[in-house]
Amino acid sequence: MAPVKVFGPVVSPNVARVVLCLEEVGVEYEIVNVEFATGEHKSPEHLQRNPFGQLPALQDGDLMLFESRAISRHVLRKYKGSQVNQLGESNLEEAALVDVWLEVEANQYDPAIAPIIYQQILVPMQALGGTPDEVAIGESVGKPRKVLGVYEARLGKRRYLAGDAISLADLRHFPHTHYVMGMSYVAVFDELPGVRAWWQDLMAHLAVRKVTTMMDGCSG
Known part of the structure; x- marks a missing residue:
């Protein structure tokens, strides 16, 4: 399985929010830098990932997501599995x-x-x-x-x-x-x-x- 791709620099709080959830569940991922300083997040290529021209975006197989809070919920729903730490949702x-x-x-x-x-x-x-x-x-x-x-x-x-x-x-x-x-x-x-x-x-x-x-x- 190809690693999940996170588009954006970890210095961005919204990108870091997603990366933290990926680290928590232990899934393999790749960070693809998008240069905020040069306006790359507004480029046509990135707008295909996030139509609002914001960071981050996440590619999980054929699924492309944006909005860091929604991404974090997706990551935990899909990958947390049978971990001992169920992140506060055991009931x-x-x-x-x-x-x-x-x-x-x-x-x-x-x-x-x-x-x-x-x-x-x-x-x-x-x-x-x-x-x-x-x-x-x-x-x-x-x-x-x-x-x-x-x-x-x-x-x-x-x-x-x-x-x-x-x-x-x-x-x-x-x-x-x-x-x-x-x-x-x-x-x-x-x-x-x-x-x-x-x-x-x-x-x-x-x-x-x-x-x-x-x-x-x-x-x-």
Whole structure:
């Protein structure tokens, strides 16, 4: 069987999200770089993979997918098999909680964090090297604090978001949080002991450690 192909650089949080799931299930994959800085993601060739001209895209045999969150669900549904770690979906209650926190990540956490990541990480990568918009960053810095207050209440009761075992709901948070933790905004995490302990556990996870190295290697 040909390896799964991931189109896009791992330095992209959305690409890293997909690669993390592939590492988690242990499936063979190949990363095909798409140059963000030169606008290759808007090329006719890439638009055949992702009609919105975004990263990533994933080719799994004859199936071509885009949207990183949908890709991650596909990867786990198809490849997790009989692993001991069922990523928090060993029963209907756990599956429901995973779904809840996946929605929280997409609709609450990501909108609070993503504008900072975009300005600090992705804008400088654009063609001709963009300059971060400090006004936009300033308008965004207070938003993670409010959202993370809800996380702190949850993680004061559970080790992970959907229960006592790591799940896709936790992994989904990794790429953006990894970048934010390297910025001055890390103070908000330090103020929340439950969130801090959760993040330290997540960073100790084998697949997360491997993708961390890949992301840092690309951005270094």
